[in-house]
Amino acid sequence: MSPGDLRVQYEELRRRWGPVAPVEILPGVAAWLLLDHQAALEVIWNERLFSSDARRWNAVTDGRLAADVPLLAMLGWRPAVSRLDLQEHRRQRQAVTDVLDHIDPRRLRRVVQQQADRLIDHWAPRASADLVADYTRPLAWAVFAHLLGFSPESIPALEALVNAATDTADDARYAEAELLEAVRRLLNARVTTPRADLASWMAHATTLTDVEIAHNLAQILYFGAPGTINWVGNALRLLLSDRHVNASVATGRLTPSDVLDQTLMDDPPVPNIAGRWATQDIMFAGHAIHAGDLLIPCLVAANTDPAIHGSGAVHTRTRAHLAWGTGAHGCPAKDMARLIAEAAMDVALRRLAELRPAIPDSVVATRQSLWCSGPVALPVVFSPTDPEQHTEALHELPAALPVPERTRIAEAAPGEAPKRWGWWNSMTGW
Known part of the structure; x- marks a missing residue:
């Protein structure tokens, strides 16, 4: 799949859900995908509301995720x-x-x-x-x-x-x-x-x-x-x-x-940041996020957000990426x-x-x-x-x-x- 194909998919998700979309990263494993540059920044910056500590993940604490699921090698604590x-x-x-x-x-x-x-x-x-x-x-x-x-x-x-x-x-x-x-x-x-x-x-x-x-x-x-x-x-x-x-x-x-x-x-060579977890129940970008929910800042989507990427020449040097x-x-x-x-x-x-x-x-x-x-x-x-x-x-x-x-x-x-x-x-x- 080319970067252009991914941008089309992310645009479709933005149109349907806005800056934050509910997704499954494995069958039965839910997460929130952050598609918007500003939403990604808010989650990355705010340690009080969005933790890097995977021990908060409600899919694990509630017993909904098996201990040997492959994702834990990258998302586990x-x-x-x-x-x-x-x-x-x-x-x-x-x-x-x-x-x-x-x-x-x-x-x-x-x-x-x-x-x-x-x-x-x-x-x-x-x-x-x-x-x-x-x-x-x-x-x-x-x-x-x-x-x-x-x-x-x-x-x-x-x-x-x-x-x-x-x-x-x-x-x-x-x-x-x-x-x-x-x-x-x-x-x-x-x-x-x-x-x-x-x-x-x-x-x-x-x-x-x-x-x-x-x-x-x-x-x-x-x-x-x-x-x-x-x-x-x-x-x-x-x-x-x-x-x-x-x-x-x-x-x-x-x-x-x-x-x-x-x-x-x-x-970007690393398409997604490996997870943040909500520390409490909050409303974020119009969605009800529960304590322990997994949020994934999607760099491919955030970096190509029209709000920062614009519609002009795509080959202008920029370091606004995440x-x-x-x-x-x-x-x-x-x-x-x-x-x-x-x-x-x-x-x-x-x-x-x-x-x-x-x-x-x-x-x-x-x-x-x-x-x-x-x-x-x-x-x-x-x-x-x-x-x-x-x-x-x-x-x-x-x-x-x-x-x-x-x-x-x-x-x-x-x-x-x-x-x-x-x-x-x-x-x-x-």
């Missing part, structure tokens, strides 16, 4: 920054932000550029590629695995687990448990041997518990790699399919960053994500001369779920070029941040018991 409110949210957000601040933007850009060049070196001479399978997917997973501290060999398993959870497959809850177990093993290793990665900094430079760290790192995997794959994929698709955009980039009227912004507006969220729950890693996406776009456009689609855009399949939207494949052709030999010149990616100087073990008070993994607590969900 977890002790992570995205699922907390008020002081607990601020405490974790500050810890996560402090750790992300240790990433050197210049080093991170170099990581992305070097991995992107290596990938292109493999297929540049053949003058054709699938920009998803051959570029955006391996690039995003290599960069995020490297940042967190996972080995390249672990990437296929991590990717499979994240896909199962974000696609809300039947084994989503099992995939979530396996992913958390993989993070736990990584953290155990970094407690004794810190390295230049986010896992080490989270373990040694924050006061978060082990379980909190594991869930926050898992959240980066859930949204970081898939979001980057789909964001860059959607931007490249726009560039390939829209002659106006292509010509504007070629003549310098638009930059790759502009194309990325337009994509966030028209075709792709990063906003307010207290705005994405703490948005600057890092933008840097990665911009570097990926820059390398692709620098290396791939006369880039053009190999198939019509109308037959490009889209991966659609509540939490992911991007091309399944993006076949292209371009002018053949010789490799630049990045593969041979570099054996491993450079570090994007330093090794923590002081360790948690060294700072522990004499006789203090180490943190223990109450791992069963993290898997109960409710």
